[in-house]
Amino acid sequence: MECSRRDFLRYMALSAALAAVSGAPLPASAARQDDKPDTWVKGVCRYCGTGCGVLVGVKNGKAVAIKGDPDNHNKGLLCLKGALLIPVLNSPDRVTSPMARKTKGGPLEPIGWDEALDLLAKKFRTAIDTHGPKSVAYYGSGQCLTEESYLASKIFKAGLRTNNVDGNPRLCMASAVGGYVTSFGKDEPMGTYEDIDQASCFFIIGSNTSEAHPVLFRRIARRKQATPGVKIIVADPRRTNTSRIADLHIAFRPGTDLALMNSMAWVMIHEELDNSRFWGKYVAFKDNEGKDCTFDDYKAFLEDYRPEKAAAICHIPEEQIWQAARLFAESPATMSLWCMGINQRVRGVWANNLIHNLHLISGQICRPGATSFSLTGQPNACGGVRDAGALSHLLPAGRVIANPKHRAEMEQLWGVPEGTISPDPGYHTVAMFEALGKGDVKALLICETNPAHTLPNLNKVHKAMSHPDSFIAVIEAFPDAVTLRYADLVLAPAFWCERDGVYGCGERRYSLIEKAVEPPQGCRPTVNTLVEFARRMGVDPKLVNFRNAADVWEEWRTVSKGTTYNFYGMTRERLRKESGLIWPCPDEKHPGTRLRYVRGEDPIVPADHPDKFFFYGRPDGKAALWMRPYQGAAEEPDADYPLYLTSMRVIDHWHTATMTGKVPELQKANPSAFVEINGDDAKNLGIAHGDACVVETRRDKLTLPARVSDVCRTGLIAVPFFDREKLVNKLFLDATDPISREPEYKICAARIRKA
CATH class of the missing domain: 2.20.25.90 (ADC-like domains)
Known part of the structure; x- marks a missing residue:
């Protein structure tokens, strides 16, 4: 059944x-x-x-x-x-009052809000007074409202004077951020979802769009079926439902897509499919160290990725490289779409750069339907964390902590003395939990996320969260979240439409969630919880002079004014009337921007700019094309662990299933984790469909039922991560991209045997 x-x-x-x-x-x-x-x-x-x-x-x-x-x-x-x-x-399985442990490791017991907030403030105050501001931290989420993320970041960075503010977008979107910033100077896509309706070729890589973003997949499929000649290329080691509608499916060896994309660029140039009118005027060529170089240098660099060489690296037919490059470059308008398969890698930023390279060298960019578009995993990873600056190296609206001018701007906007904001970036996610394990972080506030389930190398994380001297407070709506097993204090939030606030989705669209119903008695909006926490901590009252989320939005709107993230025109009243607005949106009459970096489209580009395109995020006004070499994964298969292991999504569940697990239809459809294995590999190992199998890496092992199919290519096994009873992230290593500090969930070495 x-x-x-x-x-x-x-x-x-x-x-x-x-x-x-x-x-x-x-x-x-x-x-x-x-x-x-x-x-x-x-x-x-x-x-x-x-x-x-x-x-x-x-x-x-x-x-x-x-x-x-x-x-x-x-x-x-x-x-x-x-x-x-x-x-x-409406689930009865909700956290409906604050809870605390009287002793470390004891049971969570209900307490009142005043007692809970006093305890929270006392623990953080004691840590700061004894060990300094770097001993406290905030770990947020792409599921928090924009107002919540902005406010938490402000409280910690300006009020508590620590940049130890990070969140789970570090686990999924940090490499996309790094790619956009290094290629174009600013984060976020230049196009919107409307490009799907005008693209004539889709290059989908590292994304199982059909299961992870079904509504967008429907739009892609509808475009293909309604418009003759539309082509779809899917590059993915797994034969997913997404790849089953593709005209070309490239099942490359895991981790070799950098070689694939460099080879596609070689073909474009070799076949004279590149657009020299575009790249000659609007592109700056950079070597891997960031030094200026020439087009001829780039051509010479690509000689190591001739199709016959790249095909041998990728374990694919050489003809697929030629076909993909021609389809991409010769299409009237090509749109690239990618997600975690590109980002969750130790070279995720490089992989993002190479996608952008293909658009820059072919001129398939900044036109309707021609764009490089990163898909986003969480409802507010863009508008709440990336844009609002709620990461350890960021400040709001594209500002960065390392820039003295940016710090001074925010100190003036927030009305705090010069030097208040520390010049030192805080801990990124993996480093934050390592610091917790070392005892360097004494007090940690976790908001609307489940790191004891989602972080890689979980045994190490669980040990860190069990540190006897740590204090962990969690704002969480659902009691079965694994993180609550390690919480000393739990605060009950209003959930989803039980309070109002703004989400910003992957196309730069900000939309208002209006309050529809009252939360359960004992649950409070997180904005109010954060304000009360700050006040009890002794934070300057003017920093948290907010009554509600609408007040926070008004300040955040003002902070964006005059920046390239300008959405000053998105008043609360306007968001109530309209179903989303796309930034830049500098005034209340502006309709929102469909296409960035284009004169006449983007309000940041001066109307009298001499050129049609202006990549204003970079000093020279040009996009950067990077020479990124192929490098393998942090841990490749060997004689002891001969298989690749990757994590994946399933359509039935979202993230750790604390929400989807409350829906009987979804839970019954996919109740527990499994391991996906190719039929040839299964036959060689004596594994049949449904057999209990031991999946093992250098970090841990789990017993999972086998799903034998043609989805995985040979040499690859895959596991979903939603099951809280089978924490597959115990298997993955916590190596991170040196630029983005995003972990490599998509590749590690493994072995499998019948249990």
């Missing part, structure tokens, strides 16, 4: 994409006739970074239904997870 349910869900997901030309939306509401809503309240889906608009149906003060917002970019469509959000909101 479980298998048939999963097949049903997969069928529904694919039908949402492949049969979408009929225009029929997914079922979006399961309300009974007697639960017909009295009102519909506008909001945003709580799951992935697609940022689908929703309408929440309310009757007698209770949320009873949900449907897609026809005025937002998703045009009323929701995926299965989004269509089943109401049972999550």
Whole structure:
């Protein structure tokens, strides 16, 4: 029965994409006739970074239904997870009051809010007074509201004078940030989802879009089916549902996509498919150290990636490289889409650079349908963490801690004395938990994320979170989150549409989640919790002079004014009236920007600029094309561990399933983790479908049922990470990209045997 349910869900997901030309939306509401809503309240889906608009149906003060917002970019469509959000909101399995442990390792017991906030302030105050500001830290989330992330970062960086502020976007999007910043000078895509409707070729690499971003996959599939000649290239070691609609599927050896993309660039130049009019005027060539070089230097660099050489590295047919390069360059408009398969690597920034390189050398950029577009994993990783500066090296609106001018600007805006903001970047995520394990971080506040489940090399993390001298406070809505096993204090938040606030999705669109219902008694909006915490800590009252999230938004809107992230025109009232606005949006009459860096489109580009394109994030106004060499993974297979192991997503669950696990249909469809293995590998190892198998790496081993199929290429096994009883992240190493400090979840060495 479980298998048939999963097949049903997969069928529904694919039908949402492949049969979408009929225009029929997914079922979006399961309300009974007697639960017909009295009102519909506008909001945003709580799951992935697609940022689908929703309408929440309310009757007698209770949320009873949900449907897609026809005025937002998703045009009323929701995926299965989004269509089943109401049972999550109404789940009886909620944290509904603060809880604390009387002794380390003892049970969590309910306490009052005053006692909880006093305890939180006391622990942080004691740590700072005894060990200094660097002894405390905040670990946030791409699921927090923009107002929450901005406020927490302000409290810690300006109020407590520590830059130990990081979050789970470090685990998923940091390399995308690094790629955009090093290639274009500024973070975030230059295009929007509308480019999907105008692209004639899609280059999808490191993304199982059909399962991770189903609504966008539907849009891609609809574009292909409705428009003759549209081509799809999918580069992925797994044969996913995404690759099954591709005209070309390139199942390269894991970790070799840098060689693949350099080789595609070689073909473009060799076949005279490059656009010299574009790159000759708008591109600056850089060697791997950042030094200026020439186009001829770049050509010479690419000689190591001639197709015959790259094909041998990637273990693919040479013809696939030629075909992919020609499709990419000769298409009227090519759009690249990628996600964790590119980012979660020790060379994730380099991989991002090479995607941008393909667009820059071919001129497939800054035109409708021609763009390099990073897909985002969380609903507010962009608008709440990246844009608001809630990472250890960032300040709001593209400012960076290492820049004295930027620190001075924020000190003036926040009204604090010069020198208040420390010039030293704080701990990035992996380093933060290492510092916790060493006893250097004494007090840690974790907000709306589950690091005891999501971080790599989890045995090391669990040991760090068990440090006898540490104090860990967690703001978390659901009691089954693994992180709560290590919490000394738990604070109960209002969840999703139980408070209002802004999410910013992957296309630079900011949308307002309006409050639809009251939270359970004992749950409070996190903005209010953070303000009360700061006040009890003795933070200067003017830094936290906010009544609610709307007040915080007004300040954040002002902080963005005059920057290249300018969204000053997005007033709260305007966001209530409209279903999302795309920045830059400098004034209340501006419609939002569909295409950055283009004169006449982007308000940051002067109207009288002499050139059509202006990459204003870089001093020379040009995009950078980087010579990034192929390098393998931090841990490659060997005689003892001969297989590649990778992590993956499934359509039924999102992240650690603390939400999707509350929905019976989703939980029954995929109740537990498994290991995916190619049929040839399974036959050689004597493994049959459904067999219990031991998956082992140098860090740990787990017993998982085998799913034998043609999805993984030979030599590769894959596991999903949603199961809290089978914590597969114990298997992965915590090596990080030296630029972005994002961990390498996608590749490590493993072995498997029948249990």
